[in-house]
Amino acid sequence: MEPLSDAKIVDSWQKNALTWISAVREEQIESRNLVTNQAIIDAILSRSPNSVLDIGCGEGWLARELTAKGIHVMGVDVIPTLIEQAQAAGGGDFFVASYEEIAEGKLRASVDVAVCNFALFGKEPVEGLFRVVPSLLKPRGLFIVQTLHPVVACGDSPYQEGWRQGSWAGFSSNFTDPAPWYFRTLENWIELFVVSGFRLMEMHEPIHPKTQQPASVIFIAEVAG
Template identity: 60%
Template sequence: MDKPQQSPNDMKIVESWSKNVTQWTLAVRGQHIESRRLVTNRAIIEAILEQSPRSVLDIGCGEGWLLRELASQVPELLGVDAVSSLIDAAKAADGGDFIVATFDELANALNKRQFDVAVCNFSLLGQVSVEHLFVAIPSVLNPAGVLIVQTLHPQVACGDLAYVDGWREGSWDGFDSSFVEPAPWYFRTLESWLALFSNNGLRLLEMREPVHPKTQKPASIIFIGIKDATE
């Protein structure tokens, strides 16, 4: 079967991140991103550890910070990212095993390995690529395995634009001038996020809305879904 074609915007996302590896790695490791430092890093770590997993798959792992945080408490860790330079940075800092693979390549790259928890932490930015990933997710989860997604809260991220699915222009607002060529990203309504779970053999267990202590608005939304036993 031929691999489904990615949209130009989906491909631009990978291209953009490939050009900002050093900048991003410095920002994450230097804790330059306030919302991550104050809210979202802790929120995703807690959501994962509450599942008491023996194995975690970090999809879109970037430079590997999350697996380094989990390394002392989770025996089996694997990070996957489409950007090879980010994987190089992750491997250099240790904290688990890492491989290069796109969302479309994930299931084949894992070669039937399955995990207690798969996590996507602010890594689901595309349209077609994300839809393909959700189709593959049940195959990479153990029975009763859990998918945890943290992403921008739709009601906050929508801004003044219409509350409908669609591509949005990217921006590096809040980052220093070393960041270049921001990628577009695909906006999804809450209804659309829920449909990604229900249409792909995942039953939603919980939604969380971590609140930023300064703005008193949601800094993100976290979806926790379990692999449907009937799938």
């Protein structure tokens, strides 16, 4: 298996699914607890949706939070173990699906908001997903993405698009075989929205209260035209 590839991302998450579930449910990840969880919840609630599609939903924590607010949530993820745990915990309708399958039209949905919360780490499957998201939205529907802030996540590497080695730095030692990820600059992200048929409406940079650096970047986009 190519070490810097979308297939390797899925392979890594399959290996680390149970460890990830523990990390999320035991609130082991500081940035999530202090900043990014509430940031994505607030971004979604600011649009007052009745229905949300959580793409790359993991074990379903966001779906449970939104369902508690009276929102109907559908969640999809490529990792069966994560979906099994999401189904067991409730709070939405959950299905196993890869981004490639979604791009091929195998997911039927019509929602007010589609959200990807730290779930876009690959290349071609992510690009294919972006192209199909407009078809999953109701008229005036929105696509909300929270991801690593490129300026901070770049570190000392060149600020240019391309594959990067993965790392579990800052996570439990129980995690193994970190997934690679495809780095995009802010310009690359904005371009991806535009070429996929979106108009970027807002961009937010949630600040970590300890480091005073952006903990993430959140894009809110609508279908253009």
